Amino acid sequence: MDNLPEKHSVIYSESTMPLVGIFNVKNITKVYRMGEVEVHALLGIDLELYEGELVVLLGASGSGKSTLLNILGGLDVPTSGEVFFRGHNLQNASDAELTRFRRNCVGFIFQFYNLIPSLTAKENVALVTEIARHPLRPEDALNLVGLKERLNHFPAQMSGGEQQRVAIARAIAKRPEVLLCDEPTGALDYQTGKLVLEALEQVNQELGTTTVVITHNAGIAAMADRVITMRSGQITNVKLNKEKLSPTQLEW
Numbered sequence: 001m002d003n004l005p006e007k008h009s010v011i012y013s014e015s016t017m018p019l020v021g022i023f024n025v026k027n028i029t030k031v032y033r034m035g036e037v038e039v040h041a042l043l044g045i046d047l048e049l050y051e052g053e054l055v056v057l058l059g060a061s062g063s064g065k066s067t068l069l070n071i072l073g074g075l076d077v078p079t080s081g082e083v084f085f086r087g088h089n090l091q092n093a094s095d096a097e098l099t100r101f102r103r104n105c106v107g108f109i110f111q112f113y114n115l116i117p118s119l120t121a122k123e124n125v126a127l128v129t130e131i132a133r134h135p136l137r138p139e140d141a142l143n144l145v146g147l148k149e150r151l152n153h154f155p156a157q158m159s160g161g162e163q164q165r166v167a168i169a170r171a172i173a174k175r176p177e178v179l180l181c182d183e184p185t186g187a188l189d190y191q192t193g194k195l196v197l198e199a200l201e202q203v204n205q206e207l208g209t210t211t212v213v214i215t216h217n218a219g220i221a222a223m224a225d226r227v228i229t230m231r232s233g234q235i236t237n238v239k240l241n242k243e244k245l246s247p248t249q250l251e252w
């Protein structure tokens with residue numbers, strides 16, 4: 001196991017990527033309390049995420065990946081420690097500010113797509129673009145994930161991978177600065193999973209959206225700029241991929 005560098009930015013020192021920090025996580029812990037029982041889900045996480053990078057977050061079940069992602073996205077709060085988004089401490093934000101942060105800055109993708117069955121792909125995406133400040137057109141968002149031929153299809157008329165790509169289009173149509181993906185290919189077979197990963201890569205490259213992808217699948221790690229491994233509530237390894245692969249080259 002490599003030692004975690006004291007300053008994560010050290011590991012980009014040989015790269016040409018611009019190093020603009022977007023998230024700065026300082027020593028966060030998370031304890032879930034259920035009656036007498038306490039679960040220590042995060043045990044002191046320090047992490048910096050940079051503009052435009054694609055990070056894969058690996059770790060066994062229960063290692064704290066979703067807890068960390070939910071805290072980054074303002075869906076949950078740490079028990080102690082601080083999370084800064086572009087220098088703003090999320091712990092000091094009011095409920096209204098947190099809602100704005102989630103609405104304007106963060107896109108979420110989950111294992112299940114949560115599309116509205118009675119709306120077409122385009123209408124599912126339009127739901128978000130109608131309330132966003134500077135949205136993409138739904139057609140353009142769907143085109144970006146390779147679905148321009150499916151605009152008027154309903155979820156039931158699409159494969160799992162296509163539905164997940166509609167969910168990606170919906171998440172990125174508001175042009176979020178960060179895309180947080182929790183097991184986006186968890187319910188998909190190999191080929192379909194690859195198409196979804198291609199869509200995520202496309203969004204990352206075309207829009208420069210900072211992207212974090214949680215997975216159990218170490219085979220996906222090769223498409224990341226950085227791979228962060230968690231174990232038992234801690235980060236145990238951070239690895240820079242000097243030559244990342246495209247999703248079509250991945251094998252698992």
Ligand SMILES: Nc1ncnc2c1ncn2[C@@H]1O[C@H](COP(=O)(O)OP(=O)(O)OP(=O)(O)O)[C@@H](O)[C@H]1O
Nearest residue numbers: 032039040041059060061062063064065066067068
């Ligand atoms: N709402 C909750 N209440 C109590 N305990 C929780 C809650 N959410 C998560 N936990 C516990 O916190 C720990 C970390 O869970 P988390 O979901 O973050 O792990 P994970 O790495 O994402 O796992 P998986 O890969 O299975 O989704 C686990 O022990 C889990 O049981």
